[in-house]
Amino acid sequence: MNMVEKILAKASGKKEVVPGEIVIADVDVIVMHDFGTHLVSNVFDKETKYTEIPNPDKVVIVIDHWFSPAAEDSATILRDIRAWAKKHGIKHLYDGGSGICHYVMFEEGFVRPGMVVVGTDSHTTCYGAFGAFGTGVGNQSHASLGLVFGKGWFRVPKTIKVQIDGELPKGTNMRDVVQHVIGVMGEDGAVYKAVEFAGSFVDSCSVLDRFTLPLMSVEMGAKTGFIQPDDKVIEFIKQRTNKPFELYYNDPDVEYESVHYFDVSKLGPQIGCPPTVGNTKSIEDVPRVTINQAVIGGCAGAKIEDFRLAAEILRGRKVHPEVRLLIIPGSRQIYMQAAREGLLDLFFEAGANIFPPSCGTCQTVNMGAQAAGEVMIATLPRNFPGRTGSPQASVYLASPMTVAASAIEGRITDPREFLGR
Amino acid sequence: MMVKARCWKFGDNIPSDLITPITIIFKGYEYIAQHVLERVRPEFPKLLKKGDIIVAGKNWACSSGRTTAPKGLKIAGVGLVIAESFSRTFFRNASEVGLPILECPGVTAKVNDGDVLEVDVTTGVIKNLTSGETIQATPPPPFQIELIKHGGLLKYLEEKGLPTNV
Numbered sequence: 001m002n003m004v005e006k007i008l009a010k011a012s013g014k015k016e017v018v019p020g021e022i023v024i025a026d027v028d029v030i031v032m033h034d035f036g037t038h039l040v041s042n043v044f045d046k047e048t049k050y051t052e053i054p055n056p057d058k059v060v061i062v063i064d065h066w067f068s069p070a071a072e073d074s075a076t077i078l079r080d081i082r083a084w085a086k087k088h089g090i091k092h093l094y095d096g097g098s099g100i101c102h103y104v105m106f107e108e109g110f111v112r113p114g115m116v117v118v119g120t121d122s123h124t125t126c127y128g129a130f131g132a133f134g135t136g137v138g139n140q141s142h143a144s145l146g147l148v149f150g151k152g153w154f155r156v157p158k159t160i161k162v163q164i165d166g167e168l169p170k171g172t173n174m175r176d177v178v179q180h181v182i183g184v185m186g187e188d189g190a191v192y193k194a195v196e197f198a199g200s201f202v203d204s205c206s207v208l209d210r211f212t213l214p215l216m217s218v219e220m221g222a223k224t225g226f227i228q229p230d231d232k233v234i235e236f237i238k239q240r241t242n243k244p245f246e247l248y249y250n251d252p253d254v255e256y257e258s259v260h261y262f263d264v265s266k267l268g269p270q271i272g273c274p275p276t277v278g279n280t281k282s283i284e285d286v287p288r289v290t291i292n293q294a295v296i297g298g299c300a301g302a303k304i305e306d307f308r309l310a311a312e313i314l315r316g317r318k319v320h321p322e323v324r325l326l327i328i329p330g331s332r333q334i335y336m337q338a339a340r341e342g343l344l345d346l347f348f349e350a351g352a353n354i355f356p357p358s359c360g361t362c363q364t365v366n367m368g369a370q371a372a373g374e375v376m377i378a379t380l381p382r383n384f385p386g387r388t389g390s391p392q393a394s395v396y397l398a399s400p401m402t403v404a405a406s407a408i409e410g411r412i413t414d415p416r417e418f419l420g421r
Numbered sequence: 422m423m424v425k426a427r428c429w430k431f432g433d434n435i436p437s438d439l440i441t442p443i444t445i446i447f448k449g450y451e452y453i454a455q456h457v458l459e460r461v462r463p464e465f466p467k468l469l470k471k472g473d474i475i476v477a478g479k480n481w482a483c484s485s486g487r488t489t490a491p492k493g494l495k496i497a498g499v500g501l502v503i504a505e506s507f508s509r510t511f512f513r514n515a516s517e518v519g520l521p522i523l524e525c526p527g528v529t530a531k532v533n534d535g536d537v538l539e540v541d542v543t544t545g546v547i548k549n550l551t552s553g554e555t556i557q558a559t560p561p562p563p564f565q566i567e568l569i570k571h572g573g574l575l576k577y578l579e580e581k582g583l584p585t586n587v
Contacts, residue, residue, distance in 0.1 A: 022564050024584055038447065039488065048575055077447060122486040122510055138514035139488040140574045149583055155562070187434060188480040192509045221480060223509050276434050276483075363443055363485065384436035384484045391439065391460050 036120020062101035067358035099331030099357035109241030126215035128226030166265030171416035175399035183280025191221030272397030294407035297328025297360035301379020313404035319351035320410030328360030433478035454497035472500035486510025519573035525558035
C-alpha cells in the first residue's frame with residue numbers, strides 16, 4: 001500500500017484497502033470556511049434531524065472569503081455562522097481577517113501526519129504536504145457523516161506519480177512548476193486519483209513550497225495529493241504542535257497507474273491563460289496583454305515566500321499608474337512577518353494596496369472584482385470565468401515574480417527582464 | 422430507473438462558477454434554481470422542463486466543489502447529467518443529493534442538443550431516440566446507485582443507518 005491507502009486503511013479499521021473500494025473512515029479534523037459553514041449549517045438545521053455535534057473540538061471554522069462583509073446580507077450570514085458555532089460548542093472559530101482556512105490549519109497545528117482531514121474547500125487536497133490525507137467533501141457529507149458521526153465515505157483512489165527533478169533557473173519558482181505540470185497533465189488529468197509528488201526538486205523544497213503541489217493537484221481533478229513525509233515535515237509539525245502523530249510511508253513495491261517525469265532545470269515562467277487553469281503557456285508564447293489588476297494572494301500564492309519573491313522584483317520600482325496591485329497575505333502570521341521584513345512598506349511605497357489576511361479576490365465577495373473586458377494577472381489558484389466578477393473578464397495565472405513584473409510594466413511581463421538589472 | 426427527456430448540450434470544463442455563481446448561491450435554492458446555468462445559456466432555467474437531461478463534455482463542474490451545483494440543477498428539474506467526465510466533487514455531491522449522473526466517454530459526439538434520450542440510470546444504457554443510436558455509459562458503482570435510489574445521503578442514513586461496509 002502507499003501512504004494514502006495506509007491512512008485510509010487505518011482510519012477505516014482495515015488491514016488493507018485496494019483502489020476502487022469504498023470505505024467508511026474516521027475523520028480527524030473537519031475544516032469549514034465561511035461559505036461552507038453557511039451551506040452546511042443550513043443543511044444540518046433544515047434537512048436533517050440531527051441536533052448535536054458530538055465532537056465540536058474536531059471542527060475548525062475559518063471566515064476567510066469575507067474578511068469584512070460589505071453588505072447586510074453577508075453580515076447576516078456571518079452573524080448566523082458565529083451563533084451556530086457557539087450553539088454547537090465549536091471553539092475553533094477564526095473570524096474575518098485570520099487568513100485562508102488551510103493556512104490557519106497548518107499554522108495552528110491542527111493538521112498532523114497520518115490524519116484524515118475533510119473540508120468544505122476543494123483545496124483541502126493540500127494536507128498531503130504534511131503526511132496527512134486531505135480531500136474536499138460536500139455539504140450533505142459534512143452535515144451528517146462528518147459532524148455527527150466523525151466519519152466520511154471515500155472511494156480509495158488509484159495513484160499516479162509525478163516525478164519532478166532538477167534545479168530551477170533564476171526567475172522561476174514553484175508556481176511555474178505547478179502551472180507547467182497542470183498544463184502537461186491537463187485539468188482533468190488526475191480526476192478521482194491521488195497524485196504523489198516526488199523527485200529531487202520536490203525533496204529540495206521547503207515544506208511550505210511543497211504545499212502548493214498537493215494544493216493545486218485538485219486543478220488536475222485529483223482527489224488528493226501527497227508527498228512522502230521527511231525530516232523537514234517532522235520538524236515543521238513539531239514546531240507547531242506537541243500532539244503525537246503517526247507517519248505513514250509507501251511500501252517499497254507500490255504500483256502506480258502511471259508515472260510522469262518532469263525536469264525543471266530549463267523551465268521559464270509559465271502562465272495559466274484564460275479560461276482554464278490547465279491552459280498553460282510559456283511566457284514567450286503569451287502576448288504582452290495589457291492588464292488592469294495584479295494580485296498576489298490566494299491559497300496558491302499568499303505565503304511569506306511568495307511575498308519575498310514579489311519583493312525581489314518590486315524593490316525600488318513603482319506599479320504602473322494604470323494597474324491596481326493588490327497584496328493579500330494568507331494569514332496574520334504572514335502579515336506580521338511581511339511587516340517585520342519591510343515587505344509591506346516596500347509594496348505600499350511601490351503603489352500597491354495591502355488587504356487583510358483572507359482569500360482576497362479568489363471567489364470575489366468583498367474586494368477586487370473585475371468588470372467586463374478587464375484583465376487580471378494573479379497568483380490565485382483558479383482563473384475560471386465568473387469567479388472574480390464578470391464572466392467577460394479574464395484572469396491570467398502566474399508566479400509572484402511574474403505578477404510583480406507585469407504590475408510594473410502594465411502588461412504581461414517576463415520577470416527575468418528585471419533580474420540583474 | 423429510467424429517464425426519458427430532451428437533452429441540453431454543454432461543452433468541456435464548465436466550472437461550478439458558471440453553474441451556480443457566487444452571486445446566487447446565498448439566496449436560497451428557489452432563487453438558485455431560477456438562475457442555474459444562465460451564465461452559459463441564458464434561456465436554460467426558463468425553458469428547462471422537469472426531467473430534462475444535461476449532456477456535457479469533459480470535467481463537468483470543475484473548480485469549487487460546491488454542493489449548490491448538483492442541488493441547484495436537481496431542484497430546477499434536471500433529471501440526469503451525462504458527461505464525458507465529471508469533477509470528483511460534482512460526482513460525489515450529485516450522488517449525495519440524489520441527482521442521477523452517468524459518465525460516458527464519447528457521448529458528446531453521439532448526441533445533439535435537443536435530442537430525446539431514454540436512459541437506464543442504473544445500467545448506463547443510453548438510447549438516442551432521435552438518432553436511433555444506443556450508447557453505453559460506465560455503469561455507476563453500487564454505492565452510488567444506492568444513494569440515488571434513496572434520494573441522497575441524508576435519506577440513505579435515515580433509512581439504513583450508518584453504513585459499516587459498502
